[in-house]
Amino acid sequence: MGLTVNNKEFESMQEFSKQGRGCATNRPSNYQIKRNDERVSRFRRRDLAASTATIPIMFIHITDGQNGEITEDQRLMQVEVLNQVFSQYGITFSYSPDDVIWEENINWYYMDIDSIDERLAKRELQSDPRFYLNLYTAGLTPGLLGWATYPWTRNGDMESDGVVILNEAFPEGSEENFNFGMTAVHEVGHWLGLYHTFEGGCDPYGDQVGDTPSHSGPNEGKPPEGRNNACNPKESAPIHNYMNYVDDEWMDEITDDQVTRIWEHIRIYRPEFID
Numbered sequence: 595m596g597l598t599v600n601n602k603e604f605e606s607m608q609e610f611s612k613q614g615r616g617c618a619t620n621r622p623s624n625y626q627i628k629r630n631d632e633r634v635s636r637f638r639r640r641d642l643a644a645s646t647a648t649i650p651i652m653f654i655h656i657t658d659g660q661n662g663e664i665t666e667d668q669r670l671m672q673v674e675v676l677n678q679v680f681s682q683y684g685i686t687f688s689y690s691p692d693d694v695i696w697e698e699n700i701n702w703y704y705m706d707i708d709s710i711d712e713r714l715a716k717r718e719l720q721s722d723p724r725f726y727l728n729l730y731t732a733g734l735t736p737g738l739l740g741w742a743t744y745p746w747t748r749n750g751d752m753e754s755d756g757v758v759i760l761n762e763a764f765p766e767g768s769e770e771n772f773n774f775g776m777t778a779v780h781e782v783g784h785w786l787g788l789y790h791t792f793e794g795g796c797d798p799y800g801d802q803v804g805d806t807p808s809h810s811g812p813n814e815g816k817p818p819e820g821r822n823n824a825c826n827p828k829e830s831a832p833i834h835n836y837m838n839y840v841d842d843e844w845m846d847e848i849t850d851d852q853v854t855r856i857w858e859h860i861r862i863y864r865p866e867f868i869d
């Protein structure tokens with residue numbers, strides 16, 4: 595299925611991903627949406643009393659022997675960025691300097707999503723996903739900034755659980771336009787149950803969230819204020835939302851319904867993190 599973004603044509607979402615923001619998180623299938631989201635919407639009617647969650651991060655840095663170094667300052671900045679976004683909603687990320695794993699492996703360093711290298715690396719390096727967010731960094735297949743597993747894949751595939759980020763997309767990394775730490779925010783958004791805001795294109799409920807205006811495809815760069823590619827002429831595309839594809843500098847929005855969806859997913863799939 596072709597895709598046009600800013601008058602450029604891409605063969606597929608995967609092609610675009612490798613040239614734009616480079617999030618390779620799998621598109622949900624209709625089956626996934628039906629299975630997961632019907633479960634979530636049943637859950638929605640239950641009591642959603644206020645509570646808090648603490649999510650310890652295990653940083654797992656894969657190097658090729660020369661590249662892939664992440665400093666303690668960068669880890670602390672990344673945790674701070676995550677907390678600036680999520681802690682106001684009761685979700686806090688914690689980190690202890692002991693929770694860092696280093697691994698030198700040139701094959702794993704260049705891993706791609708759903709590859710055997712990813713599988714082997716995660717099998718070897720992960721900490722128990724019930725109690726940690728496994729946050730891997732590596733060089734990745736060129737063009738990718740990262741990817742995440744959705745919460746429901748934990749059932750049946752515990753070992754793939756986690757978030758993978760291009761090392762250069764960490765705060766103060768060398769990936770221009772993507773080095774404020776928002777790649778981790780975006781991928782953690784997936785890991786907590788969010789789809790892209792443009793999921794499903796102009797299907798009004800494509801991302802299963804009611805208060806993000808539907809838009810026909812990703813926005814990239816630093817788009818100007820205005821309607822952009824919103825499907826409804828009276829709405830504006832969510833060009834500042836963390837789950838869009840804009841540059842890090844442009845991202846500063848998560849909506850109430852996205853937060854509600856995250857909490858539903860924590861309760862159903864990641865209850866061990868609830869305080």
Ligand SMILES: [Zn+2]
Binds near residue numbers: 619781790
């Ligand atoms: Zn994404």
